Amino acid sequence: MASSGDEEEISAPIDGFAVLTHIGFKWKVISESELSGSFVVSNNSAQPFGVLHGGITAYVAESLASMGAQLAANGARPAGVEMNVAHLQAVPYGHKVMVKAVPIRVGKRLQVWDVTFSMEKKQIPYSTGTGEVETTAVARLTLIAGLPPTEKGNSFQDQMSTLAERLGNNKLKKVLSSKL
Secondary structure, eight states: OOOSTTSOOBOOOOTTOHHHHHTTOEEEEESSSOEEEEEEOOTTTBOTTSBBOHHHHHHHHHHHHHHHHHHHTTTOEEEEEEEEEEEOSOOBTTOEEEEEEEEEEEOSSEEEEEEEEEEEGGGSTTOOOSSOEEEEEEEEEEEEEEEOOOHHHHHHHHHHHHHHHHTTOHHHHHHHHHHO
C-alpha cells in the first residue's frame, strides 16, 4: 500500500466525486484507517483572490471522510451529520495541498474523522522551511453509517476496489469486492 512520501500518487475519477477530478486530486493512500492525496491550487480550486477556496476545502474534507466512513463500515452507506472547518493559513495559487483523513472514532453507527490540509513550508512566502509541512486547514466530521444501500453504492464500491488495487492495497480490494 502506498504510504511513504516518495510513492506515486494517481488520478482516478469516482462517480459522485467529480469535483475531485476537476481540481486534479491525486490519490496516495486508500485504506480503512487513512485516505490521503494532494492537488495543486489552480483556477479550478482558487477564489478570485488567488488562494484556495474554502468551499473546496470543505468539499474535499467531506468527500474523503465519507469515503473513509464507508470503507470503515464495511461498505455500509454513510451520511454526514456535522462538519466544521478551520482555515489556518491561505494556500496561494500554484501551491500543492496535501490532504490526509483519519478516523478518530469508528463506532457501530457514528464515526468521527479528522482531515488535515497542509503544504510544504518552503512554499510559504518568507519561510526558510526545509521540506517540513505547515498545517493550512483542519476539518472534523461526524458521520452516521449503516444507512440503507442504494443502487449507486455498488458502482462506488467497485470503483474504490479498483483504486485500492492500483494503490497496492489488495486486502481492501478483496474486502470491497466481496461486498459487491
